[in-house]
Amino acid sequence: MSILNLLWRNLRRGAMTLHFPERPPVSDGYRGLVRFDPALCIGCAVCRFRCTARAITFTSAKTNFTWSYDPGQCTFCGRCVEGCKEHALTQEPECPPIYLTLGALKKSYTLPRKPPPPKPAATTAQDSGPQAANPFAGGAQ
Numbered sequence: 001m002s003i004l005n006l007l008w009r010n011l012r013r014g015a016m017t018l019h020f021p022e023r024p025p026v027s028d029g030y031r032g033l034v035r036f037d038p039a040l041c042i043g044c045a046v047c048r049f050r051c052t053a054r055a056i057t058f059t060s061a062k063t064n065f066t067w068s069y070d071p072g073q074c075t076f077c078g079r080c081v082e083g084c085k086e087h088a089l090t091q092e093p094e095c096p097p098i099y100l101t102l103g104a105l106k107k108s109y110t111l112p113r114k115p116p117p118p119k120p121a122a123t124t125a126q127d128s129g130p131q132a133a134n135p136f137a138g139g140a141q
């Protein structure tokens, strides 16, 4: 394409700049904003260690913990969501939010520590039957 054709095409197309708060559509690969469900979180802090962008911060005390997320620092990579075995984190294909000051979007949740789940009771030989008592019994021909 010649330079004149290129110039003519661009002149005919008009201005491409969007005026605030107009926004372009998100790309197909965009994974989305992180959503947090406080009811499912056990305060393990795995998400905080997986977040290299430092969008998730975590502070812990004896009886409670504080989980915080700043969408302004998030790269929407999804590593925190993949690492949360409790499914307390999800991603929603919502537009990245607009913010004017650093930390303006940050949200914090202070939650009580949940008691650890009870340990499973040890099974006895009688509970499990004769095969469990001697797993090698009857195996030799």
Ligand code: SF4
Residues within 6 Å of the ligand: 040, 041, 042, 043, 044, 045, 046, 047, 048, 067, 083, 084, 085, 086, 087, 088, 089
């Ligand atoms: S959101 Fe998930 S990974 Fe993060 S502290 Fe809570 S349970 Fe752990």
Ligand code: SF4
Residues within 6 Å of the ligand: 034, 050, 051, 052, 053, 054, 055, 056, 073, 074, 075, 076, 077, 078, 079, 080, 081
């Ligand atoms: S999506 Fe990525 S950058 Fe955003 S909070 Fe999770 S791990 Fe951090």
